Amino acid sequence: MVTAFAPATVANLNCGFDVLGMAIAAPGDEVSVWFNDANTVRIVEITGDEGRLSYLPEKNTATGGMLTLLQHVDCQRGVDVRIAKKMPFGSGLGSSAASAVAGVMALNRLLGSPLSKKQLVSFALDGEVIASGSRHADNVAPSMLGGIVLIRGYNPLDMIELPAPENLFCVAVYPKVEILTKEARNILPKEIPLQTAITQTGNLAGLVSALYTQDFSLLERSMTDLFAEPYRAPLIPHFHQLRQLALARQALAFGISGSGPGMFALTLTHHAAEAVSFTLQQFLQDQQIPCMTFVSTINRSGAVIVS
Ligand code: HSE
Numbered sequence: 001m002v003t004a005f006a007p008a009t010v011a012n013l014n015c016g017f018d019v020l021g022m023a024i025a026a027p028g029d030e031v032s033v034w035f036n037d038a039n040t041v042r043i044v045e046i047t048g049d050e051g052r053l054s055y056l057p058e059k060n061t062a063t064g065g066m067l068t069l070l071q072h073v074d075c076q077r078g079v080d081v082r083i084a085k086k087m088p089f090g091s092g093l094g095s096s097a098a099s100a101v102a103g104v105m106a107l108n109r110l111l112g113s114p115l116s117k118k119q120l121v122s123f124a125l126d127g128e129v130i131a132s133g134s135r136h137a138d139n140v141a142p143s144m145l146g147g148i149v150l151i152r153g154y155n156p157l158d159m160i161e162l163p164a165p166e167n168l169f170c171v172a173v174y175p176k177v178e179i180l181t182k183e184a185r186n187i188l189p190k191e192i193p194l195q196t197a198i199t200q201t202g203n204l205a206g207l208v209s210a211l212y213t214q215d216f217s218l219l220e221r222s223m224t225d226l227f228a229e230p231y232r233a234p235l236i237p238h239f240h241q242l243r244q245l246a247l248a249r250q251a252l253a254f255g256i257s258g259s260g261p262g263m264f265a266l267t268l269t270h271h272a273a274e275a276v277s278f279t280l281q282q283f284l285q286d287q288q289i290p291c292m293t294f295v296s297t298i299n300r301s302g303a304v305i306v307s
Pocket of ligand 1 (some may be wrong): 011012017018019092094136138139181184185228257258259
């Protein structure tokens with residue numbers, strides 16, 4: 001039996017809609033696989049999903065990519081799969097991507113590691129698309145590779161691993177309000193005014209440059225989102241107040257994690273990250289909104305085989 005872990009991710013990083021994502025240390029999902037004699041892929045156990053995920057392999061993100069990977073390597077053997085969901089659904093923290101990545105990572109090892117992690121990303125995307133309805137790689141790529149990944153292009157998939165500064169800390173906050181990625185994408189406009197695109201492009205280039213030069217003042221100036229946040233923020237209770245609180249506690253940046261309702265803040269010290277986490281949690285509790293917070297460094301390893 002092989003078990004793989006894949007971490008949660010913060011997609012978009014404000015100015016990089018569908019092209020930037022960052023892996024965080026925790027939480028994450030685990031998938032275990034072993035050969036069976038049934039000549040087919042079977043999901044034998046799912047834990048942590050409150051009974052919500054499908055046991056049909058073609059309808060589950062953890063196994064969707066495994067099916068295409070088995071076809072690709074022309075393997076006729078059957079595989080049993082156990083999925084341990086260890087992070088919230090519909091949170092914006094890349095839950096479906098983590099399952100999809102852990103699935104293909106574990107299967108690849110079971111098959112004798114025929115593919116590299118970079119090659120596995122497109123198979124994980126086959127799984128992710130089942131949940132999100134779109135082939136965006138900004139969760140899957142960093143969950144697989146770790147660090148901060150730029151998706152330069154999709155056709156073909158061109159992924160650039162950007163520097164991930166060691167002294168950046170991430171606070172992820174998940175208020176228990178469910179927003180499904182499919183729905184959060186449907187509310188976005190299909191066209192963007194030229195001036196908006198110019199501003200966002202400048203900010204994206206600014207953030208990439210800031211990561212290479214470790215210029216955190218430039219990073220702070222660059223991390224705004226004009227593409228998705230104006231439309232998605234109204235779905236997240238008290239979003240603007242939460243941002244003000246985070247910035248007042250020395251966060252360099254604050255925004256929606258992926259399609260939300262999860263949010264993230266970046267800080268330069270662990271102490272500041274804990275202070276931001278505490279403040280946001282207190283505020284949400286005062287508003288009677290249950291929430292979870294995670295403080296972590298950037299995860300540089302991405303998906304790993306745990307046993
Ligand atoms: N880039 C995607 C979106 C990420 O914002 O819709 C979804 O997690």
